[in-house]
Amino acid sequence: MKLTTKGRYAVMAMADLASFSKERPVSLTEISLRQNISLSYLEQLFIKLKQKKLVKSMRGSQGGYTLERPASQIKLSNIFIAVDEEVRTLNCKKDSKKGCNNKLIKCNAHFLWDKLDQHINSFFEKTLLEDLINKRLK
Amino acid sequence: MKLTTKGRYAVMAMADLASFSKERPVSLTEISLRQNISLSYLEQLFIKLKQKKLVKSMRGSQGGYTLERPASQIKLSNIFIAVDEEVRTLNCKKDSKKGCNNKLIKCNAHFLWDKLDQHINSFFEKTLLEDLINKRLK
DNA sequence: GAGATCTCCTAGTAAAATACTATGAATTAA
DNA sequence: TTAATTCATAGTATTTTACTAGGAGATCTC
8 A cells, every 4th residue: 555656746746836836936847856756747747736726827938836725725635636646445436347346245344445545535634735834734 | 545455355354264264264265255356366465464473374175274363453454564565655765766765855745644654554553353343443 | 095175385477557758739928 | 039838648668466377285084
């Protein structure tokens, strides 16, 4: 079980924005250098973050990104969901071959994974981007 | 972020053992059929579970596995650790190229992943195999 | 003691997911 | 008009995961 870099990069980049985009938009080139993340990969992540209205963009020279809402109104769960870093302990969704919801008998541990999902998600739900940049975590 | 089948299979197999191996050892063939897990894959998992003294084996005909300790004394964390399904939100361990602990400046979200690890592990630490088979989770 | 049923052990491999690269068009400030 | 930037899509290398293959060794039952 691991968190992939996608989710980590997204959170780090958003934290970077929260810290540096107060006056002016911040370019992905900047973030790429500061956080040591491939530019092209960042671009892909930011398209998703924009679609979910977590950031807004300004094109052209001197352009870049800013937060769409203040850091106090962005949950970590918003970020993870935006980049498709879902917590999925089970692959019993649309997959017709694997998983267990297409069998007569539900897998006996099914409810355990549900609980685990809830437990993990509660962390992302309760933590705000603001908490992260202030290093104030519960 | 996802839990791989390795961890899930291990927990399901242990739950199966807890339910069926009270009188007699249970063979992996049985578990394989009941839980729909490849026999050879189960064998690999059980070698690890045995090394960590979570199960004991009886070879030969009518052999199989039983729990080494009662289900009330086995934490889910024991099982996950045994099959190497560690929770690792970061790859900053021995990897010299990636990660962040070999840089001068620690990645600013480092402490977040630590907190997350703790949060997830607390779930596995507090849940016993017994709770699972009794469907009694907090 | 032969045969069946098991665990034990190691290598190899197919498939899936991940992380990243490449390329170029569109937009805009200076 | 040029440089800097976002936007968009396709392709690929790497890594991880999940599984298969093929046997050797142990032990019960007949």
